[in-house]
Amino acid sequence: MTDWVIEAKELRKVYQMGEMEVEALRGVSFKIKRGEVVSIMGPSGSGKSTLMNTLGCLDRPSSGEYILDGESVGQMNDDQLAIVRNRKVGFVFQSFNLLPRITALANVELPLRYSGITEGRRARAAEALVAVGLENRINHKPTELSGGQQQRVAIARAIVNQPAMIMADEPTGNLDSKVGKEIMTLLLNLNKDKGTTLIIVTHDPMIAEQTGRVIRLRDGELDKTK
Amino acid sequence: MTFTQALLEALESLSGNKLRSGLTLLGIVIGVAAVIAMLAVGQGAQDSITGSINGIGTNLLFVFRGGQDQQDGPGGPPGRSSSANTRPLTLGDAEAIADPLSAPSVAAVAASIQTNAEISFGGEKSNTQVTGATQDYFTVRNLVLAEGEPISDAHVLGRASVAVIGPDTAEKLFGHSDGVVGETIRIAGQPFRIIGVLEAKGGGAFGSEDDQAIIPLSTAQARLMKRGAVNEVDVIFAQAISAEAVPQASEEIAQILRQRHRTPVGQDDFSVLSQQDFLSTASTITNVLKIFLGGIAAISLLVGGIGIMNIMLVSVTERTREIGLRKALGARKRDILIQFLTESSLLSLLGGVIGIIFGWLIAFSVGQIASANDVAFIPAVSLSAIGMAVTSSTLIGLFFGIYPANRAASLEPVEALRYD
Numbered sequence: 227m228t229d230w231v232i233e234a235k236e237l238r239k240v241y242q243m244g245e246m247e248v249e250a251l252r253g254v255s256f257k258i259k260r261g262e263v264v265s266i267m268g269p270s271g272s273g274k275s276t277l278m279n280t281l282g283c284l285d286r287p288s289s290g291e292y293i294l295d296g297e298s299v300g301q302m303n304d305d306q307l308a309i310v311r312n313r314k315v316g317f318v319f320q321s322f323n324l325l326p327r328i329t330a331l332a333n334v335e336l337p338l339r340y341s342g343i344t345e346g347r348r349a350r351a352a353e354a355l356v357a358v359g360l361e362n363r364i365n366h367k368p369t370e371l372s373g374g375q376q377q378r379v380a381i382a383r384a385i386v387n388q389p390a391m392i393m394a395d396e397p398t399g400n401l402d403s404k405v406g407k408e409i410m411t412l413l414l415n416l417n418k419d420k421g422t423t424l425i426i427v428t429h430d431p432m433i434a435e436q437t438g439r440v441i442r443l444r445d446g447e448l449d450k451t452k
Numbered sequence: 453m454t455f456t457q458a459l460l461e462a463l464e465s466l467s468g469n470k471l472r473s474g475l476t477l478l479g480i481v482i483g484v485a486a487v488i489a490m491l492a493v494g495q496g497a498q499d500s501i502t503g504s505i506n507g508i509g510t511n512l513l514f515v516f517r518g519g520q521d522q523q524d525g526p527g528g529p530p531g532r533s534s535s536a537n538t539r540p541l542t543l544g545d546a547e548a549i550a551d552p553l554s555a556p557s558v559a560a561v562a563a564s565i566q567t568n569a570e571i572s573f574g575g576e577k578s579n580t581q582v583t584g585a586t587q588d589y590f591t592v593r594n595l596v597l598a599e600g601e602p603i604s605d606a607h608v609l610g611r612a613s614v615a616v617i618g619p620d621t622a623e624k625l626f627g628h629s630d631g632v633v634g635e636t637i638r639i640a641g642q643p644f645r646i647i648g649v650l651e652a653k654g655g656g657a658f659g660s661e662d663d664q665a666i667i668p669l670s671t672a673q674a675r676l677m678k679r680g681a682v683n684e685v686d687v688i689f690a691q692a693i694s695a696e697a698v699p700q701a702s703e704e705i706a707q708i709l710r711q712r713h714r715t716p717v718g719q720d721d722f723s724v725l726s727q728q729d730f731l732s733t734a735s736t737i738t739n740v741l742k743i744f745l746g747g748i749a750a751i752s753l754l755v756g757g758i759g760i761m762n763i764m765l766v767s768v769t770e771r772t773r774e775i776g777l778r779k780a781l782g783a784r785k786r787d788i789l790i791q792f793l794t795e796s797s798l799l800s801l802l803g804g805v806i807g808i809i810f811g812w813l814i815a816f817s818v819g820q821i822a823s824a825n826d827v828a829f830i831p832a833v834s835l836s837a838i839g840m841a842v843t844s845s846t847l848i849g850l851f852f853g854i855y856p857a858n859r860a861a862s863l864e865p866v867e868a869l870r871y872d
Contacts, residue, residue, distance in 0.1 A: 284780060284865045305784045312782020323777045323869075327468045339457065340782040383781070 230293070231390050231423045232258040232281060237290035239276050239446075250276040251287065252446040260390075261421040263414065265434040268443035277443060278427045282393045283311045295390040312340050316384030316422075318413075320396035322376040324368040330355060330379045331364045337387045354382040358412060374405035378412065385416060391423035392416070398433065410436060462794040473799065476763045480803025480849070481810060483753030484841045488811025488833060490749040491840075493818060494742035496831035501734045503828070505727060507653070509594055510695040511559070513702055514725045515549070515688040515709070517541050538721035539713045543669075543683040548708050549690055555708060557701035559693045562589035563669060563685040567677045569640040571617075571665055573625040580621050581664045582639055584672025592689045595666075600633040600648030607647075607668040611675075615639065616648040620663040639665060640676055698726050750844075756803065757848035764796050764856035775860050776868025785861040792857030793850060800849025804842045811841070 239251040250273045258264050268274040279285040280292060283299055286307070292300045295314050299307065316337075317323075324333045334351040343350075355364055358378040368376050377397060384392050394413060398406030410433060417424045426437060434440045442449040466473040517540050546563035549555050565584040570577055589595070590602040598619065607614055615637065622629040625637060629649055636645050644667060653661050673679065692701035702724045709715075709722050768775070775788055815831035822829040 279866050282780070284869070305786075308779060308782050308784040311780060317780050319777075319869075323773065323780075325774060325777070327464060336778070337781045340778075340784070340787060344454065387782075 229260055230257045231260045231262075231295055232256075232425075233291075233293040234281070235291040235293075237277070237280060237287045237292060239273070239280065239285070240288045250446055251280070253290070254443070254446070254448055255290075256441060256448065258391075258423060258425070260423055261417070262439065263417050263424045263426075263437045264439045264441060265426045265428055265437040266441045266443065267429060267431075267434050268449070269429070271445075272443040272449075273446040274427060274443050276446075278393065278395055278425075281425065282315050282317060283307045308340075312337055313387060314390040316387065316389040316392040318377070318380050318384050318392060318394040318397045320399040322368070322373075322380045322400070324376055324379055324383075326368050329365050329367055330360065330371065330382075333368065333379055334383045334386050337383060341387060351382070351386055354386040355379070357385065357416070358382045372405075373401050374408060377401065377405075377409050381409070381412060381416070385420075385422065388420075389422065391425055394424065394426045396428055396430075397426065398428075398430070458790050458794045459798070461791060462798045466795060466798065472763060476759055476799055477803045477806070479756035479759035480753070480800050480845055481756075481807040483749070483756035484804045484807025484845050485810035485814060486749035486752045487746060487841045487844075488808055488837055489814035489818070489831070490745035491742065491837040492811070492815035492831035492833045494738065494745045495834055495837070496815075496819070496829050497741060498735065498738035499832055500829050501738055502731060505730050505734055508727055508730075509691070510727055511692045511698065512592065512727055513558075513690040513692060513698065513705065515541060515545075515690060515705060516723045516725065517686070518721065518723060540679070540684040541686070541688055541709075541722060543685060545709060545712060546685065546688045548712055549688065549705050551708075555701065555704040557692055557697040557704055558690050560588050560592050560691040562586055562592040562689045563687075564589055564689065565669065565672055565677050565679065565684075565686045567672075569665075569676065571621065571625065571637055571639050573635065573637045576625045578621060578624040578663075580618075582672070582676065583664060583666045584669040584677060585666050586669050589666065589689065592691045595661075596651045597648045598651040599630060600646070602648055603666060603668050608670050610668075611670045612668055613642065613644045613671060614647045614668065615644040616650060616666045617646060618650045618662040618664045619652045621665060622646075622649050624663075639667065642675060698728070702726060753841075753844060753848060756845075757800070757852040760796050760799055760849055761852035761856060764792060764853055765859070767795075768792065768856045768860040771860075772863060772868050772871040775863050776865050776871065779863070779865035780869060788861040788863075789857050792860050793853045796853025796857065797846055797849040800845045800853075801842070803849075804845035807845065808838055808841060 234257070235255050237251050237254045238249070241248045241250055254277065266274055266277060276285070280287050283294065286302070287300055290300065291298060294310065297310065299310055302310065325336070331348065331351050334354050335347050338347045338350060352364060355361060358381050360375060360378050360382065363371060363375055368379065371379065392413070397413065398409050401409060413424055413426070414436065416422055426433060428434060518538050541563070543563055546561050549558055550561040562585060567582055568579055569582045571580050572578070583589070585603060586608055587603055587605050595602070597616070600616070602616060603614065617637075619629040622632050626632050626635070632649060633646050636643050638644070650662065667676070669685070673683070690701060690705060692698045705724050706720065710720065713721055715721050778788060812833050815833050819829065819831050
């Protein structure tokens with residue numbers, strides 16, 4: 227395996243907005259090492275979300291090459307992308323995105339269900355919940371949990387399938403600063419302990435400061451002025 | 453995703469919104485219940501009609517005036533449907549058929565004429581079918597007397613003013629059916645002495661046989677029912693020697709009548725119908741009835757299916773974010789498709805099962821109401837109807853689930869996650 231988890235070469239993304247073509251990404255190239263902690267920053271409209279969607283394999287670039295964990299994913303079809311997302315990417319969202327009707331454990335189990343794993347799912351999900359410090363909340367439903375706890379469940383869900391990277395989109399955006407700090411600490415500790423690559427999309431400089439490297443975007447291009 | 457998993461998840465999400473799932477279910481329940489109940493009622497009607505046709509006896513043959521092509525079926529009034537140029541049936545025809553040499557397969561023959569007339573006793577009046585018949589009529593039609601004696605050959609020869617009446621007729625005129633022998637009633641204004649009362653038989657294919665009056669054929673011809681020719685009769689009943697001999701007897705009768713009426717081949721001016729002919733006509737009619745009832749019920753099942761589609765579409769829109777999340781976590785198109793299809797099929801399957809129970813209950817109550825009103829009518833829930841209802845409701849769930857499920861499965865994860 228290469229040392230690079232992410233190799234992005236000349237990524238371009240063009241959206242068709244009615245008659246107009248909007249270039250969200252205009253040739254972005256960078257690499258991220260295995261185990262690195264990187265934040266992606268940029269004002270709104272800079273192509274930050276588009277880049278995150280592309281790196282998270284939720285969307286395909288219009289052109290350019292994207293190699294994730296040694297696999298070129300640029301030209302994959304929907305189902306292949308789904309498999310890559312399932313195995314290699316762990317998502318943490320700003321609004322947690324937990325399914326409200328099922329327990330924390332069942333939420334964490336979800337990625338394993340889609341992996342086709344039938345044995346030992348509960349044990350692995352429980353293990354992940356222990357890793358985020360929620361061993362006492364395993365059978366609670368999201369509505370019975372605080373915001374910080376919900377985000378911990380989401381993090382457990384992100385790590386349960388041992389992905390190559392965690393993609394966190396404003397993970398502390400919906401939390402107060404104290405809880406936000408706890409969540410950041412948790413994410414950074416997971417990175418330290420297990421060496422999981424961590425990519426945080428944020429506009430909060432305080433968070434960006436805690437990461438080893440900052441990728442700044444401006445108008446769909448890397449901003450190298452700083 | 454294994455099958456049980458998909459099932460559990462579907463149950464989870466359906467129970468998440470119980471009222472909505474319940475209402476959607478209700479649409480299918482009503483549809484399936486309607487199909488089951490309607491088919492049961494149709495089947496019951498068919499059973500009851502075939503049953504009463506079977507009751508007229510397997511050996512019996514009916515000879516009517518008028519060719520097959522001019523008949524408007526056995527449901528029409530016998531003997532009146534002929535066109536002007538056909539020769540009527542006569543007593544002579546009946547006697548010829550009764551000849552054992554030319555018709556060896558015929559055991560007994562009875563000619564009759566029929567009309568409706570007002571029967572009265574004291575102040576009570578009743579409009580009833582009056583049949584002019586001979587002694588053999590009672591044998592051929594399997595008529596049994598509860599009281600008194602039948603019309604005899606002597607009555608016919610003497611043009612006697614006597615009558616045998618049905619138990620319902622007696623009930624209407626006297627308020628009771630026993631002890632009325634010897635009373636004198638008026639049929640179309642003329643006095644007739646009651647010599648016998650028939651045993652109750654229940655409803656029949658041609659109206660109740662319990663409400664009628666039978667008088668000697670000659671008396672009827674002379675005084676009640678004037679026909680164009682002397683000795684003209686409406687229907688000749690013939691009894692074959694056995695059920696197997698019915699086609700043979702029918703052919704023999706046709707031969708005799710062709711000879712006597714001098715009709716060219718293929719232009720018979722009479723028709724010979726057996727119980728089998730009535731059965732096939734009746735089953736044609738009842739099948740149409742069943743298709744009609746089933747069709748109406750199928751429409752409500754269809755409406756139920758559209759209800760499922762409607763609610764699934766709402767559900768897909770509502771759960772767009774959930775779908776986006778599931779896709780982000782690695783759900784493939786197929787996984788989402790199966791998830792929603794399982795939900796819609798489960799809805800329709802559950803609805804189908806509950807609908808069968810309801811439909812059966814409806815059919816059962818219809819039967820109870822019928823028997824409470826002394827109607828011999830038992831709705832029959834057949835296994836094939838149940839199978840059909842379950843299959844079609846599940847298929848409807850699948851069919852109407854496909855579009856919403858496909859819509860869900862085709863959502864772009866990026867778009868779906870952004871949706872709120």
